[in-house]
Amino acid sequence: MPSQGENVSGASERPAPLSVFQRFESKFPRGLVIRLIAYLFVGHLFAFFVYLLFVLGGQNQ
DSSP: OOTTTOOOOOOOOOOOOOOOOHHHHHOOHHHHHHHHHHHHHHHHHHHHHHHHOOOOOHOOO
């Protein structure tokens, strides 16, 4: 009977390689990633709105 630390097949167990997203997730909490993406999206949407106001306002002159 194998002891607690030994593997029956004799092969050493290695953890599966992490994907890029899993490595990214291990560095930053999930909530932070979601907020960052949301703030970037909302910030660009607001910047586009302000740009649109200037473009449309410039055409009226």
